[in-house]
Amino acid sequence: MTSQKKKGRVFSGARPTGRQHLGNYLGAIKNYVALQDEYEECIYCIVDIHALTTVDTTKELKNNTYEMALDWLAAGLRPDDSIIFVQSHVPEVAELHTFLSMVTPLGKLTDLPTFKEKIRYQPQNINYGLVGYPVLMAADIALYKAIVVPVGVDQAPHIEFTREVVRSFNYHYNTNVLIEPQMKATKVPKVLGIDGENKMSKSLGNHIELASSPQETQQRVMQMVTDPQRARRADPGNPDVCNVFTMHRIFSSEEEVETINVECRKAGIGCVDCKKMFAKNLNEHLAPFRARRAKLAEKPDDVWGVLDDGGKRARAIAGQTIAEVKEAIGLP
Ligand code: SF4
Structure with a gap:
């Protein structure tokens, strides 16, 4: 019942990694599902633009997006209660990313532990997107004026960064148009893989897929x-x-x-x-x-339909925020 739910918006995003594993389920999806009953509005985004910073080939991107959406829906995300969409379907996020980048000191980005870790993994490809990754993440959250962001504890620096960028934007343009989000750490912060040593991850091959037989x-x-x-x-x-x-x-x-x-x-x-x-x-x-x-896999068009519809609903919110942001900046 909507009236008993907490006010405000929840936002979370995950890269399109295809079929989800036990770590994704315990660390994120289970929480996403539960939050639908707790908050008035939940927005869950498959962040395909973020994926471009690290993938060598985009061949699997579409299929990975589909498989991930299938898992989310099968796990209990309800399109009537949640906006489920693909990041690139809402181009306003790139606009806000640009605006936020103007109030973000470069040194802050290169000091983030997550950036340092990423360049260790791909020293041959330290692209601008990697540096600006947290700004795009901040734009994802701020665009929907989310108040709660459910993430694993390893994402804490990014949420703190988002709060700082939002504060900085509001201060710089003397506005309160953007909202500082709160992090909601998942109860199971780190799920180990079958090697019993590292965090469960597809890239390490130590995962157990939910959809396996x-x-x-x-x-x-x-x-x-x-x-x-x-x-x-x-x-x-x-x-x-x-x-x-x-x-x-x-x-x-x-x-x-x-x-x-x-x-x-x-x-x-x-x-x-x-x-x-x-x-x-x-x-x-x-x-x-x-x-x-x-059952869902019998009708792939319906799954894409959920994402299309989610994209339209997300764009309606995003367009409103961007209009307010531009006015706050003073753009003609
Ligand atoms: S050590 Fe073996 S028996 Fe003990 S909890 Fe682990 S798997 Fe089970």
Whole structure:
């Protein structure tokens, strides 16, 4: 019921990485879905322009956008409650990006840890887009006057940066047209991949896709790294340092978690059985999602229709903001 929801707009964006994985689901999508019941308006954006800063080829961009939208919808994003759209469908974001760049000191951008990390990954291609990435991100958020931005804690510097840019713009042009957003950190800040060491990520190949078949899922789960000190079945393990156990805490019943917690420490349960149990619970959890996804995939045009409609709704808001921004600047 709309009247019981909190006022204000939620905004979040994610790069079009195609089929989503467990890390995307726990770190972002689950939160996106829940926020629909909490806030009056949610806007979720597939940020394809951001992707251009790092992709070598755009061949997969369209398909990745489609697959991602499919996963979002199957996971429970509701086009009636949320605006779901593609960043490049709203060109006003590029305008605001330019305006915000005028009040952004260059040194601030090159000092951001995320920029330093990115240039480490692609030293051969330090393009302007990489430097201006946070300004574009600030434009994404400010364009829709979002008050809440759900992101992982690793994005905290970007949100703080957005707040500074907004403050700077408002101060510079003596206006209050843009709004400083608040960060809403996701409850599961870092989901480790099957290597048990790095954040789950498609590029590292340590992910478990939501849309995989139950058999594929089980195969991936069986590859998960467990307590490194537990070399043999007869060795007692330590669930506190085991990523499989962390996942059990999310997807298994309290009784199962308690049993594993006790039995693992005295070698009462082996890692193979423990992983099988997790795979079974994960597959059960994802079954309704997979059924919805298969149904949605029967009509790809409907999925594109959701994105087109979202783009139009987003543009209506963006156009209004840009008009106010131009007036505040004093552009003729
Ligand atoms: S039994 Fe389970 S919790 Fe214990 S080390 Fe093996 S996989 Fe991890």
